[in-house]
Amino acid sequence: MNVEIQINNSPNANARFVTWAPAPCRIRITNPAGAQGQGSPPIRISARTSTNGGALVFRRGTTGAFATTLSLNVPVNGNWVSFFTAGQFGRPSVSLNDVQIQARHGNGNQVIGSTPCTVRIRKNANNLTPAERDRFIAAFAQLNNQGLGRFADFRDMHTNVSSPQAHGRPGFLPWHRAYLLDLERELQAIDPSVALHYWRFDRPSPNIFTREYLGESDNLGTVFFSGTNPLQFWVTDGVPGITRRPFFDTSQATGVRTEAQTLALGTTFTNFRTMEGNPHGNAHTSFGGSISSIGTAARDPLFFLLHCNVDRLWAKWQQQNNRFNPATAASFEEVAANPPGHRLADTMWPWNGITTPPRPPTAPGGTLAPSPVVAAPGLSPRVRDSLDFQGKVSAAACMGFDYDDVPFS
């Protein structure tokens, strides 16, 4: 007997990615040999993990507990049977397809079908394996393509002119979430094993500020890379290189507001979003150089890891306070008088393509990058679409990313 297993209900290899959120799967018998007359034989589903690789859990329906194995009755007529899988919290993948979903007939040992999978999770950038780090920076360098690649659009999305779209009002966190997701999907189009990782700026992150990774700064603020590092070819605004002058010892933390202090800002979004000043603003201005001014910050790849941590803090706050539903007043600060881009129903520039005032005069980058894994948040997301990133309120809202220390449950 043979079976076919599809992850995210797709035959495409590009769709074989999961996070901590439940992903719809399905299985069918493609060759019923040895099971004729059995109607719907039992099939046992489990995961086989490579050393230190990702791990999976399963459940039959949209509710209930997950388990490491699942038994399903699958009809010999080839009809699909659905189930769900999710990454086992705390066990993300370290390389592409390092976990396999396997199927066996009943209690038999023989594998009758398998599909590789990746538990693709945003991690603490300081703790990546060398291979993960190298893939991550290679994808970034490729996206930049010495100033000629798609990265130029991301740089152009975050300038002085466009900054009111994304700062100083409630849309700050939703906009940046969409921005990071857009970039992450472009990185994944280059190397699907990659996720956008975060710089935990309230903790020492000495591994990040090295020549093999995001570069080592001299006293002037010029960033140096090893000859092996493709980021040495980084170009923005026609000028190679990165300027970044730390005002702190990079083997230590920055001294900004800690995670615990940030999460304790309050249980309403209104209170929480003051984190835009500290730790967010303070993280930016812990340096001299590009990252410390709003108009030039996106020239430095560290900017995206900084904002990934800002987003992670929001995700964690949401999880701790159950703030995923836009209909819950405390999940957002809805003020009718806020400028466009800062209200729940507003579309977000540049993905909406609007270039008439009060929006900026250009809209670089086009629509938000689609994903082969999930449909959300759509090509032109609204502010509200950024909240339910794990699909807790509506499974269809799941955006296909998760953090290593923010569970689904």
Add this chain to the structure above:
Amino acid sequence: MTTKKRSTKKRQPTKKAAAAKKSPAKRSPKAAFAVATNEKKTSAERAKAFVEAPLATIQSDETAQASLNVLRDREQPIKVRLAALQSLQAASFSVIEFEPYREDYLATLREIVDDKDEELRQRVLGILAREKDGYVQKRLLEGLQDSSKALVPPEKALQLLSYDVHAEAYPVAREIVNDPPSPEAKREALRLLSADANSAPVFEKLLRDKEEDRDVRQISAVALQTVKPKRFQEQARELVLDEKEYDDIQATALTGLAQFGDEKAVAKDQKLMKRAEELGKAKSAKVKKTAKRFLTRYGTEK
């Protein structure tokens, strides 16, 4: 009538006061700002308070003005002024709220570009240079042309001018490459010139010069790849084939070829591919790593 004697015992702080002292982060932004602008507090306390709640600096016209006053006041302790600057710059990321104060902020920064404190000067000039401020660009160029007018060392001036490269900077940058006051100045001049296609011959020459500083050669490699990618690919090939070339330069060359090489041309280049295979077994970990990556791209390595 008896008068109660005043106790000579030192009064113990209340639980509330002790808790507040232990965790100043829990004080309100308003309370933090009050400490920041209180000249009776120590510099350390004031600096910490400023940085704690940057949005407090723009809570109102009064707080914004008070913060700017601290920044521009050359009699204030430098630690406090630097903290005020950091706080205001952090607040500037909240663009909509900061907008009413932006012009005043930039004007205050221009007032203090010649402050006696070098660190403050560098930070202020950096912020203004990133805003493409014409006044600062002019002062930086003047300083490069006449060292008696320099506000910062030449390498810093060049670095700051590279935020908004204009052709006016090229002649002085070229002079510095030819006659550098310091290795750092030469390096920054090269970086600035990498937006200038006419400087390609300079980059090529420096890249091939084994006597040249390694960082300069690396910058030249990147600059050449930027202005004349085809020429860089040719030079990179020669560097890889050169058995006497330094490991880190070979690593840069291989990285450039792996990342940006013409797939068809490189895959057909048997001499280059053979050399890369040899380097894939090299002693140098750097060279080995980049050779393997190169071979992965061009198909002979899994």
